[in-house]
Amino acid sequence: xxxxxxxxxxxxxxxxxxxxxxxxxxxxxxxxxxxxxxxxxxxxxxxxxxxxxxxxxxxxxxxxxxxxxxxxxxxxxxxxxxxxxxxxxxxxxxxxxxxxxxxxxxxxxxxxxxxxxxxxxxxxxxxxxxxxxxxxxxxxxxxxxxxxxxxxxxxxxxxxxxxxx
Numbered sequence: 001x002x003x004x005x006x007x008x009x010x011x012x013x014x015x016x017x018x019x020x021x022x023x024x025x026x027x028x029x030x031x032x033x034x035x036x037x038x039x040x041x042x043x044x045x046x047x048x049x050x051x052x053x054x055x056x057x058x059x060x061x062x063x064x065x066x067x068x069x070x071x072x073x074x075x076x077x078x079x080x081x082x083x084x085x086x087x088x089x090x091x092x093x094x095x096x097x098x099x100x101x102x103x104x105x106x107x108x109x110x111x112x113x114x115x116x117x118x119x120x121x122x123x124x125x126x127x128x129x130x131x132x133x134x135x136x137x138x139x140x141x142x143x144x145x146x147x148x149x150x151x152x153x154x155x156x157x158x159x160x161x162x163x164x165x
Contacts, residue, residue, distance in 0.1 A: 005141055006134035008127075008161045009111060009148060011103050013079045018099065019044055021069040028065055035062075039092050042066060049080070049097040052088055059085065059093050076156035100155055102129025107153050114151055120144050138164065 022044050029035045029042070040053040040062050051066065053059040067077055080097045088094040103111070111131050112124040122135035122144050133144050145159055 004134040005138050005164045007159050009131040010158050010160055011155045013099050017073040021073040025066040025069045047099045052092050052094045078156045115144055118147055
């Protein structure tokens with residue numbers, strides 16, 4: 001009797017790459033002419049990126065620089081959840097971007113429902129902040145991966161821990 005093959009669907013962000021992208025963005029902002037004399041800062045703490053600048057226009061420019069650096073570092077921008085632009089101390093504005101780590105229950109249920117409705121012969125189980133998909137046939141697993149890739153869940157998804165027996 002054939003044993004099950006499986007893989008996990010996760011949503012993870014490499015925090016070291018995020019930190020590297022932020023450092024590159026800060027370096028570019030410090031060297032750019034249009035930011036000379038401004039109070040623009042980008043910091044990273046507790047899975048939040050905080051952008052502070054003089055006004056909305058400079059904040060948007062700093063955000064564009066940061067997003068460019070993140071994309072170059074392989075970080076999907078869907079992993080960022082931006083908050084509202086708010087007033088900060090010293091006539092500045094601030095915006096927070098939270099990094100999304102893991103798949104929440106609602107998205108996990110959407111993934112399992114998509115797989116079950118497709119009639120592919122695999123089983124889905126929600127395990128904390130990831131979804132495990134297992135089945136006897138590797139082709140079915142590949143079809144499940146393609147089905148998940150074709151659907152947009154609003155978060156970056158990775159497929160890890162391929163186990164074949």
